[in-house]
Amino acid sequence: MTHSPLPPDLETPLLLLDEGRMDANIARMQARMGALGVRFRPHVKTAKCLEVVRRQVAAGARGLTVSTLKEAERFFAAGYGDILYAVAIAPPKFDHALRLAKAGMRLTLVVESVATAERLSRHGRDNRHTHQVLIEVDTDGHRSGIRPDDPLLLEVAAVLVVDGQGGARLGGVMTHAGSSYGLNTPDALAAMAEQERAGCVHAAERLRAGGHACPVVSVGSTPTALSARHLEGVTEVRAGVYVFFDLVMAGVGVCALDDIALSVLCTVIGHRADTGWIITDGGWMAMSRDRGTQRQAKDHGYGLVAAIDGSPIPDLAFRDANQEHGVLHWTGGAGVDLARRFPIGTQLRILPNHACATGAQFDAYTVLPKDGGAIQRWDRFNGW
Amino acid sequence: MTHSPLPPDLETPLLLLDEGRMDANIARMQARMGALGVRFRPHVKTAKCLEVVRRQVAAGARGLTVSTLKEAERFFAAGYGDILYAVAIAPPKFDHALRLAKAGMRLTLVVESVATAERLSRHGRDNRHTHQVLIEVDTDGHRSGIRPDDPLLLEVAAVLVVDGQGGARLGGVMTHAGSSYGLNTPDALAAMAEQERAGCVHAAERLRAGGHACPVVSVGSTPTALSARHLEGVTEVRAGVYVFFDLVMAGVGVCALDDIALSVLCTVIGHRADTGWIITDGGWMAMSRDRGTQRQAKDHGYGLVAAIDGSPIPDLAFRDANQEHGVLHWTGGAGVDLARRFPIGTQLRILPNHACATGAQFDAYTVLPKDGGAIQRWDRFNGW
Structure with a gap:
């Protein structure tokens, strides 16, 4: 319970943020990532607020995850240059991504289809730029991505090409086990975290076996990040809503x-x-x-x-x-x-x-x- | 169907507005209000856009309805001075309303309780200002307001007082039959429109019989506005979503x-x-x-x-x-x-x-x- 310093009669509705609780949430997640031995790349789509990002980075976050190029642009303008845009990029956004990268952002994009990978490689080549790319892996069937065992994984990797002029370079794999939001027991959450980890690591191993460098293995959601028992083979974790938490997360059981x-x-x-x-x-x-x-x-x-x-x-x-x-x-x-x-x-x-x-x-x-x-x-x- | 002049590859998501359809919706509603012989005060909470309001007013609207004081402020700054804030006012907003009125806005407020009416009268008197007020009437039990037959109606009117210094002046009654959104046949909609009209007019008559001036009788929702067979005793109608329409309104049956x-x-x-x-x-x-x-x-x-x-x-x-x-x-x-x-x-x-x-x-x-x-x-x- 908070002892509120609220002045009386504020004009409403307004959005209150309890700084103490937020700081504790940030510290808790960062400590957990430290214990698991992985980098943490917070998803800033929850807060979309510079003051919040400053605290996440001060606590130890390395790089940001965004859901829109607008977020990338705003946080880059504030000095945060290492940004993963975690939605499979649509072709109409290629030029925008290019502008951001040419301005100096270390922008990483996500693809999950041969069509996008081909077009993005061509776009890079045509613009003498090398797009940095992760392949999205589907570890729980809830949305987009390529199944870890799907032959498509290597087909997409094969068309992420860089020649002397530019193109698109495969940097690794990423996944998001969003179906963890539907669970509510520690065991089920730990099992989903392991499924997310194992699937993503397996995809990375297949790519490596196919001759592709795959330095980044990025996983995450707030429930799985807080429930994983180990993260062998994972290089970074992403999570967003943990910064504030909410009733859904309380129902899942990962916060009070x-x-x-x-x-x-x-x-x-x-x-x-x-x-x-x-x-x-x-x-x-x-x-x-x-x-x-x-x-x-x-x-x-x-x-x-x-x-x-x-x-x-x-x-x-x-x-x-x-x-x-x-x-x-x-x-x-x-x-x-x-x-x-x-x-x-x-x-x-x-x-x-x-x-x-x-x-x-x-x-x-x-x-x-x-x-x-x-x-x-x-x-x-x-x-x- | 629209023959779209959209250029290819717009960066998405974005919100498209079909001007021709909107203009037709505005013309349809205004023609209906003309045929029913009432003033029309569009609810601008749907569009929150000056270009849209300009078209509504050009088509014949008289005054605006808003859901927030921010809307009131923005449209007043653009030259629209006759504004009904159609949510029962909360005491922390009294000062804001006062500032707008003192700046020259013809702002009308809504109350539905003795407590608010008393406090608003006192606030007006304390600030040498006369707040203009409608009493909210509940004609369908879906939300707030006072039932047309409730003794409370006259109790609220009794504490809306103006002395030499100021206070709060009763200007009439208003209602919104929001439960019309749950209907889907012309007969049921016409019956709800009549219930809304009859209830609000009855409330006005009770106030007049009690010795109160009650010049304004304001009703409305998009479904009832488009379904009323007559509006005897009503002086103005409010509706908002008609300007764009949507799938809910198509399901209700008031648009295609x-x-x-x-x-x-x-x-x-x-x-x-x-x-x-x-x-x-x-x-x-x-x-x-x-x-x-x-x-x-x-x-x-x-x-x-x-x-x-x-x-x-x-x-x-x-x-x-x-x-x-x-x-x-x-x-x-x-x-x-x-x-x-x-x-x-x-x-x-x-x-x-x-x-x-x-x-x-x-x-x-x-x-x-x-x-x-x-x-x-x-x-x-x-x-x-």
Whole structure:
């Protein structure tokens, strides 16, 4: 629980960031990576915030992972030059990637098809540049990538070519076991982490056996990073949402509610005595429409309601939302005067289902400093 | 179907706006309001874009409806001074509202409780200002407001007082039959429109019978505005999403798919032959997490996939999404070579479930002009 230094009557909704919790989350992940003996390349798509990245790097991160070229561009402008764009690149983005690399960024791209690998090699050659590339490996069937045993793996590697003019150079393999988000026991998570590791290492070994250099073996997701028992053969790990954590991660079991560093501050604007509802000014525009706990054992609706000091109020269920209205249902039984207990103007903090989605609804964090100092504002960015 | 003047290889994802469809939607709504003999006050929370508001006002709109004080501020700065902030105001926003009114905005606020009405009256008096206020009426039980028959209605009116110094002046009543979004037959929609009208007019009559002036009777939602058979006693209508329409509105039955003016352009970045998936660079960050068609007869997943010319591709179901990945499932049967039919680099347009939610993921519209002229960029804003 946080002893909140919040001034009264902040205009809401706004996005609160608990600096102390975030710092503890960063330290925990970095310590774990140290113990596992791997480099850590945080995925900065969660926070999209320079102040957060500074702390991740100060704690020991080496390089960044991004989900958009805009993130690459913004963080490069701030001095971070080693960047993995972890989405298979689309041909319309080749020129943008080229501009960033020519400006001095150590940009690594991802491919997972012969078609893209061929076009990217040609694009590099045509522009006298050598694109740095990882092949995406599919270790859990949840999205994109090439299965570790698929002949396609070597076919893609074969068309990543560099001649005297340029091209695309294979630097290794990467995978993301996103299906770990659907698990909720330590054993299942450890097994998925091992599946992710073993699959990616196997892909690297096949490439090496085929005569390809494959120095980078990059794996990761927050649940697997925190659950892996060893990472033999892996050179780097990526994870993003750990920096803030959220209700989905609590449901997966890799954090406690007290670790969640992000919340939305909202204000009570009405009551419905007949239905037992409290209406707030924090609707789905503030929370996002992410209902990531819907399929978990504990469905938190649009978020977990907490008092302004951060302590959960389990009897208020955030069951419905309009664009700028939250509808909280009292589930604590009859006989409670909601208008007296949560009067108009009461401020509540809502823990989000999914930090990446909720964060993206805001252009800044209102930071609760851990040393009890003044509230700070840290900008974040969104879009492409 | 639109004959798209899109240049090839635009960097994606981006938000496309079909100007011709939007103009037709604006004209249709304004003509309907003219036929019903009411003023129209569009809700600008959908577009949050000055170019769009200009067209709404040029077509005959009188005043704007907003969901945030930021919208009020931005549109006031652009010269639109008559603004209804249609969310029950929270006390921490009183000072902000006061600043806007003192700057010359004709700002109308909404209350639905004695507590807020008392505090707002006191705030006005303390600041030598008279806040203009509507009471929110609940005509369908979906959210906030006071039931038309509830004694509370007159209690709230009684504490909206102005003395020589200032206070809060009752200007009328407003309601929003948001549960119309859950209907899908013309008769049910017409009945809901009548329920919304009758309830709001009844509330106004009770206030007048109690000695209160109640010049404004404001109702609306896109489905009821387009379904009302008469609006006797109503002075103005509000609606927002009609300007773009979306899949939810098509499911409700108040527009055709061909009326939807908004889509997300994305690019094919991969294929999974074993599962029949196409991977794109348009994930939930681009579409939003809104799954508004989930409870409708036709669930469109994260959106309806269309070719670049706007023609739907019903055999591609947008079933899953990661932050920056869309996963489209081929449902057209075996024997199709997806990589040949939708090669890497193919650009697709995704019609959104909910235009308000999808729009908010972007900071600009890429506008397809109706006259075949050059592509334009129209800025939009988000946040609070």
